[in-house]
Amino acid sequence: MSDKRHDPAEPGKKGVSRREFATKAGVTAVGACYAAAFGYPIFRYLASPARTYAEMAAITEVPIPREKVPGPGSALMFRFGTRPTMLIHHEDGSMVCFDAVCTHLGCTVQFQPEEKRIHCACHGGTYDMNTGKNIAGPPPKPLTPYQVEVTDEQILIKRA
Amino acid sequence: MGTTVLDWLDERLGLKDIVAFAKKKTVPDHKYSFWYYWGGISLFFFIVQVVSGILLLMYYQPGPNAYDSVRQITYEVDFGWLIRSAHSWSANLMILALFIHMFSVFFMKAYRRPREFGWWSGLTLLGLTMVFGFSGYLLPMDELAYFATKVGLELPKTLPGVGAVITELVQGGPEIGSTTIQRFFSLHVVILPLLYIPILALHLWLVQKHGNAIPESEAAKPESERRSIPFFPNFLTKDLAMWLIALNVLAIMASMFPWQLGPQADSLAPAPEGIHPEWYFMSQFQALKVLGEVFTGKLAIVGEYLGIGGFTLGGILWALIPFYDHDSKNGRRARNATYIGLAALVGLMVLTIWGYVGVS
Numbered sequence: 001m002s003d004k005r006h007d008p009a010e011p012g013k014k015g016v017s018r019r020e021f022a023t024k025a026g027v028t029a030v031g032a033c034y035a036a037a038f039g040y041p042i043f044r045y046l047a048s049p050a051r052t053y054a055e056m057a058a059i060t061e062v063p064i065p066r067e068k069v070p071g072p073g074s075a076l077m078f079r080f081g082t083r084p085t086m087l088i089h090h091e092d093g094s095m096v097c098f099d100a101v102c103t104h105l106g107c108t109v110q111f112q113p114e115e116k117r118i119h120c121a122c123h124g125g126t127y128d129m130n131t132g133k134n135i136a137g138p139p140p141k142p143l144t145p146y147q148v149e150v151t152d153e154q155i156l157i158k159r160a
Numbered sequence: 161m162g163t164t165v166l167d168w169l170d171e172r173l174g175l176k177d178i179v180a181f182a183k184k185k186t187v188p189d190h191k192y193s194f195w196y197y198w199g200g201i202s203l204f205f206f207i208v209q210v211v212s213g214i215l216l217l218m219y220y221q222p223g224p225n226a227y228d229s230v231r232q233i234t235y236e237v238d239f240g241w242l243i244r245s246a247h248s249w250s251a252n253l254m255i256l257a258l259f260i261h262m263f264s265v266f267f268m269k270a271y272r273r274p275r276e277f278g279w280w281s282g283l284t285l286l287g288l289t290m291v292f293g294f295s296g297y298l299l300p301m302d303e304l305a306y307f308a309t310k311v312g313l314e315l316p317k318t319l320p321g322v323g324a325v326i327t328e329l330v331q332g333g334p335e336i337g338s339t340t341i342q343r344f345f346s347l348h349v350v351i352l353p354l355l356y357i358p359i360l361a362l363h364l365w366l367v368q369k370h371g372n373a374i375p376e377s378e379a380a381k382p383e384s385e386r387r388s389i390p391f392f393p394n395f396l397t398k399d400l401a402m403w404l405i406a407l408n409v410l411a412i413m414a415s416m417f418p419w420q421l422g423p424q425a426d427s428l429a430p431a432p433e434g435i436h437p438e439w440y441f442m443s444q445f446q447a448l449k450v451l452g453e454v455f456t457g458k459l460a461i462v463g464e465y466l467g468i469g470g471f472t473l474g475g476i477l478w479a480l481i482p483f484y485d486h487d488s489k490n491g492r493r494a495r496n497a498t499y500i501g502l503a504a505l506v507g508l509m510v511l512t513i514w515g516y517v518g519v520s
C-alpha cells in the first residue's frame with residue numbers, strides 16, 4: 001500500500017519552501033518553550049523528595065544518648081542521615097560504628113555476636129566485626145567506618 | 161527517515177485511514193460555530209485534571225495525615241503549590257466550560273432525535289464532574305472544606321427514613337473524620353474516573369456518529385447555502401488553538417492566584433462566618449437559604465423539601481426535554497423549550513449572584 005516513498009529527486013517538488021520552513025521552525029521553538037515551561041516545574045516537583053533526602057544526607061554527626069547504647073556484645077541500628085548504620089558494643093567495652101549497607105549489592109548487614117562477625121544474608125558476604133574489612137564472600141570493599149566519640153552523656157558518631 | 165518510520169507504522173496500524181476519515185468528516189461553519197469549542201475545552205480541562213491529579217497523588221496522603229500532606233504540597237515540595245493550584249483552578253474552569261457547553265447545546269437543540277443519548281450522557285458527565293468537585297474539595301481537610309462538606313452531607317438527612325443512613329454510609333460514621341476522607345478519596349481517584357472514562361468515550365463516540373447539530377437559523381437555509389469546514393486539519397487546528405488559550409488562562413490563574421489552604425479543620429471550632437459552598441453549588445445553597453427564611457420553625461422542613469424537591473424535579477425535567485421538543489416540525493414546542501432554557505439560565509445565575517451578594 002505504501003510504496004510511494006517520499007523522493008527528494010521527484011520532479012516538480014522543490015523541497016520545503018522558505019516560508020514553510022520558517023513556520024515550522026517557529027512552531028517548534030514555541031512548542032519547545034511551552035514544554036520547558038511546563039516540564040521544569042513538574043520535574044522539580046517530582047525531584048523534591050530527592051532534595052530533602054540530599055539535605056538529610058548532608059549531616060555530619062549523630063548523637064546517641066547513653067540510654068540507647070546497646071549492652072556489651074550487641075549492636076544498635078540507627079540512621080545516619082538516610083543510611084542504615086550499625087553501632088557495635090564489643091564484649092571488651094570498645095565501640096565501633098559502620099555504615100550497614102553491604103558493599104556488594106546494597107543489602108543491610110547484621111552483627112552476629114556468636115559467629116563474631118558482620119554478615120550479609122543476601123549472598124553470604126562476611127566482614128570483620130572490629131575493622132569492617134571484607135573477609136569472605138562477594139563484597140569487594142570493607143564497610144565504611146564512622147568515628148565514635150564517647151562522653152558521659154552520649155556517644156557522638158561522626159563521619160570519619 | 162521520518163517518512164519511513166511513518167510508513168512502517170501505517171502499514172501496521174492503519175494511521176492513514178484515520179487521517180483520511182478525519183479529512184472527510186466536516187464541521188458546520190456559521191455565526192454560532194464558536195459554541196462548538198466548549199465541549200473540547202471541557203475535555204482539555206479534564207485531561208489537565210487527570211495529569212495534575214496523578215501528580216498530587218505522588219504526595220497526598222488520605223486519612224489522618226491529609227491536612228499535613230496538603231500543607232507539605234503547598235509549602236514544602238518544589239512547585240507543589242502550583243500543581244495544587246492548577247488542579248483546583250482547572251476543576252473550576254472545567255465545570256464552567258461544561259455549563260457553557262450544556263447551555264449552548266441546549267439552545268442549538270442538539271438534544272433532539274437522534275442525539276438524545278448525547279444529551280443524557282453529557283448530563284451524566286456534568287453530574288459526575290460535580291461529584292468529583294464535591295469529593296475533591298474535602299481532601300485537603302482544612303476548615304472550609306470541612307464545613308462545606310458538612311453542610312452538603314446534611315442535605316440527604318432531610319429525606320425521611322433513609323436519609324440518615326445515606327449520610328452515615330457516605331461519611332463512614334456519624335461525623336466527618338478520617339474514614340470520610342478515605343471514602344471520598346477512593347471515590348475521587350478510583351470510582352469516579354472508572355465511571356467517567358467509559359461514559360466520556362460513549363459521549364465522544366455519539367458526537368462523532370451524529371456530527372454537530374446546527375441551530376435552527378442554519379437548518380432553515382437550503383443545503384447549498386450551508387457552509388462547513390473539514391475536521392482535519394481545519395477544525396482540529398482551531399480546536400487546538402482553543403486548547404492553547406485554555407492552557408494559558410489556566411497557567412495565569414494558577415500562578416497569579418495560588419489556591420489557598422486554610423487552617424486545619426477542627427470539629428470543636430465554630431463554623432466560620434460567611435461559610436458557603438463552591439460557586440457551582442451556590443444556587444442550590446441560596447435557594448435553601450431563602451426558603452429557610454420563608455418557612456421557619458416547624459415549617460422549616462417544608463422549605464427544605466420544596467428546595468430539594470424543586471431542584472430534583474427541575475433536573476429530571478431538564479433531562480427529559482428531548483421527549484418534549486423532539487423535532488423541528490413543532491414550532492410552538494421549540495419556542496417553549498428555548499424559553500425554558502432561558503429561564504433555567506437566568507434562574508441559576510440570579511440565585512448564584514444573590515448567594516454571593518448575601519454572603520458578603
Ligand code: HEM
Pocket residue numbers: 206209210212213214216217220230244247248251252254255289290292293294295296297298299300348349353419
Ligand atoms: C483521575 C482524575 C483525578 C485525580 C487522580 C485527582 C486527584 C486528587 C487528589 C489526590 C486531591 C487531593 C490533593 C489536594 O487537595 O490538593 C484532589 C483534590 C481536588 N480535586 Fe481531584 N483528581 C482528579 C480529578 C478531578 C476532577 C475531574 C475534578 C473536577 C471537578 C477534581 C476536583 C478536585 C478539587 C476541587 C480538589 C480540592 C483541591 C484543593 O483544595 O486542594 N479532581 N484531587
Ligand code: FES
Pocket residue numbers: 102103104105106107120121122123124125137138139
Ligand atoms: S548484597 Fe551483601 S553479599 Fe551480596
